[in-house]
Amino acid sequence: MPPTSQTLTAERILEATEEVLRRHGPAKATVVDVARALGVSHGSVYRHFRTKAALREAVTKRWLDRTSERLARIVTAGGSPEERLRAWLAALFEAKRHKAGDDPELFATYTVLTDENGTVVGEHIADLTGQLTRIIEAGTGSGAFMAPDPAAAARAVFHATGRFHDPGYAREWQRPGVQEEFEAVVDLLLRGLTSP
Template sequence: MPPPETPLTPARILEATEDVLRRYGPAKATVVDVARALGVSHGSVYRHFRSKTALREAVTDRWLDQEHDSLSRIAHAKAPAAERLEGWLRTLFAAKRRKAGADPELFATYVALASENSETVARHVGTMLDHLTTIVESGIAGGEFTMRDARATARALWDATAQFHDPVYAPRWSDPDMDLAFAAVCELLLDGLRAH
């Protein structure tokens, strides 16, 4: 008797899409390739994702969202704001480095997909800014930070640390001096935020 079929779920489709993207790249990967990898018709894939664009957006979302839970836990932890901010930035940088180093071809594929999906990237950045805003607000409320506008400060922190999370800088993330550069930037930012 053949084993029971595994149900076709959005998660299975996204996993197969990732494999197809790794194999063919974003320019050549098709929904038919994804369906073939799953052993189903392309119509079955379209029942879960209404178009190739929707499928690519979902894959990009999944990739960008991988660290959201751990970063959210840091942002909402019961710890001093300065400690949470440094931990949040360090966790984000480590995650980006890991993604770029573990599978450079897939990382390049996702960077290409992200550039096609500006709304998906905007949602991701919005979530990151929400985390940073939460940390800064608690730092202001607790007297650790002197800033007045938490959201503007969060945006400035995001922009000031771009070289540690923006994929355009990925080729530098393996440089031997990047950890020292990260520590120096964190120290400068935290010193600027602290009440004197």
């Protein structure tokens, strides 16, 4: 193994794991491959992540958190609740479309990993619907939205737009006309939230 001059951290391990997954795919990537890429023993990796499953879960969470963090900034940004809701949904669609289109091999890998890590995915969805709830609550508080139960409305908005963020629909995201279809769904949702 080549010597390593940097301190081994969980973040470095996750970065290396992502590269190993990109290179080998989820079926063939091993902890030994990750250790080799870092120039350390596999025992060193296990000191940070007790099992291969824990490592795969952590790298999946890291990947999903990138999207959540970007979207969280929109929740607290300026602008009306309508503008923030529209921007949030557009950013979610763009983030997913970007991930699927720019690095299809890694996207396919993460699709496998998210299937393995239902708890992490559930937490991610809860975080996203929580963000939507805060936007809808702000709209309800200002009188812009009519939503007696902002959390239920947020879940409904999330599910209604699933075609534009659920990885199962990734093949459709580059199809001509999909952006117009997305905008039509968002317009309809906003009309529903603003109608008395």
